[in-house]
Amino acid sequence: MTVEPVDIVSLTRSLVDIDSTTGREGAAGRWLADYLRGRGWSVEEQRVDATRFNVLAGVVQGFSPAVVFSTHFDCVPSFFPSRVEGDRLFGRGSCDAKGILAAQVAAAEQLRRDGESRIGLVFLVGEERGSDGARVADEAARGHGARFLINGEPTDNRLGLATRGILRLKLRASGRAAHSSFPELGESAIDTLIDALIELRSIALPGDPVLGQTHYTVGLISGGVAPNVVSPSAEAEVMFRTTSDAAEVRRAVAPLERRVTIEHVLEVPTVRLKTVPGFETAVFPYTTDIPFLASWGEPLLFGPGSIHEAHTADESVSIAELTAAAGQYVTLARALLE
Numbered sequence: 258m259t260v261e262p263v264d265i266v267s268l269t270r271s272l273v274d275i276d277s278t279t280g281r282e283g284a285a286g287r288w289l290a291d292y293l294r295g296r297g298w299s300v301e302e303q304r305v306d307a308t309r310f311n312v313l314a315g316v317v318q319g320f321s322p323a324v325v326f327s328t329h330f331d332c333v334p335s336f337f338p339s340r341v342e343g344d345r346l347f348g349r350g351s352c353d354a355k356g357i358l359a360a361q362v363a364a365a366e367q368l369r370r371d372g373e374s375r376i377g378l379v380f381l382v383g384e385e386r387g388s389d390g391a392r393v394a395d396e397a398a399r400g401h402g403a404r405f406l407i408n409g410e411p412t413d414n415r416l417g418l419a420t421r422g423i424l425r426l427k428l429r430a431s432g433r434a435a436h437s438s439f440p441e442l443g444e445s446a447i448d449t450l451i452d453a454l455i456e457l458r459s460i461a462l463p464g465d466p467v468l469g470q471t472h473y474t475v476g477l478i479s480g481g482v483a484p485n486v487v488s489p490s491a492e493a494e495v496m497f498r499t500t501s502d503a504a505e506v507r508r509a510v511a512p513l514e515r516r517v518t519i520e521h522v523l524e525v526p527t528v529r530l531k532t533v534p535g536f537e538t539a540v541f542p543y544t545t546d547i548p549f550l551a552s553w554g555e556p557l558l559f560g561p562g563s564i565h566e567a568h569t570a571d572e573s574v575s576i577a578e579l580t581a582a583a584g585q586y587v588t589l590a591r592a593l594l595e
């Protein structure tokens with residue numbers, strides 16, 4: 258079997274030029290599945306909903322890889338096509354994560370060229386909004402028997418030591434409506450909510466020696482019915498980037514329940530990652546698909562590009578970094594396969 262080397266720039270551009278904003282990944286999935294089949298991979302299209310599917314590929318049918326390369330091919334809005342300027346490749350998803358996907362395919366093809374068949378590819382939809390693709394892939398993973406999962410997100414070609422988790426809480430205040438000319442007859446939910454948010458600022462949140470202190474953002478706030486009405490209700494959504502068990506954060510903010518009710522919206526755990534000697538390491542404040550891929554083996558996190566480029570209006574990635582990443586993915590896989 259001869260395996261042609263992969264042109265990383267051309268593969269990235271082909272993928273970037275197909276709009277795969279989360280929710281409409283169908284066309285990109287079909288193109289990717291055909292591309293991999295055309296190169297001789299055994300490909301499985303794993304249905305996630307009526308129009309969207311994950312693309313799984315193995316060297317041989319049956320698909321029991323020891324090492325799996327994985328990332329996502331959905332993107333945040335807004336779509337814009339690819340272009341190259343000097344060393345930089347621009348386009349939505351160039352950095353997060355279609356360039357990464359191309360580097361992983363290039364690495365997998367290099368390994369296959371060297372006769373290595375214990376590798377697999379797991380390319381997912383829905384990472385940017387709830388990880389529904391990863392959840393389906395995890396369900397179906399049992400029996401595939403992968404030992405290591407090399408997940409790709411922009412880490413500037415450093416190995417992740419750990420990633421922060423997420424805890425989203427909704428704080429709800431209730432009051433009593435009244436005409437604003439007689440405020441003493443009402444009770445302002447907005448005032449109560451503000452008091453709770455001010456109290457939150459003085460609460461000591463848990464920390465971790467590797468990941469640092471938990472921090473948070475009050476990302477959404479709403480309340481009231483009209484300028485001349487004492488507000489009967491108000492709510493705020495707070496997103497914590499956690500560094501330990503989310504239950505510790507829940508305990509720390511429990512005193513706020515004297516003022517507001519606290520509703521649990523979403524939780525993603527912190528993750529500790531496997532490392533390999535010889536690679537630069539770093540911790541990352543964001544979360545990935547990894548917490549939802551527990552059945553795919555011990556996780557590693559590595560990818561070209563910077564998280565500061567991801568999701569920006571003129572997203573781009575360094576071509577030299579993409580090429581270097583392909584080589585480093587090969588080195589990582591070899592170390593894990595030994």
Ligand SMILES: [Zn+2]
Nearest residue numbers: 353354384410
């Ligand atoms: Zn990403």
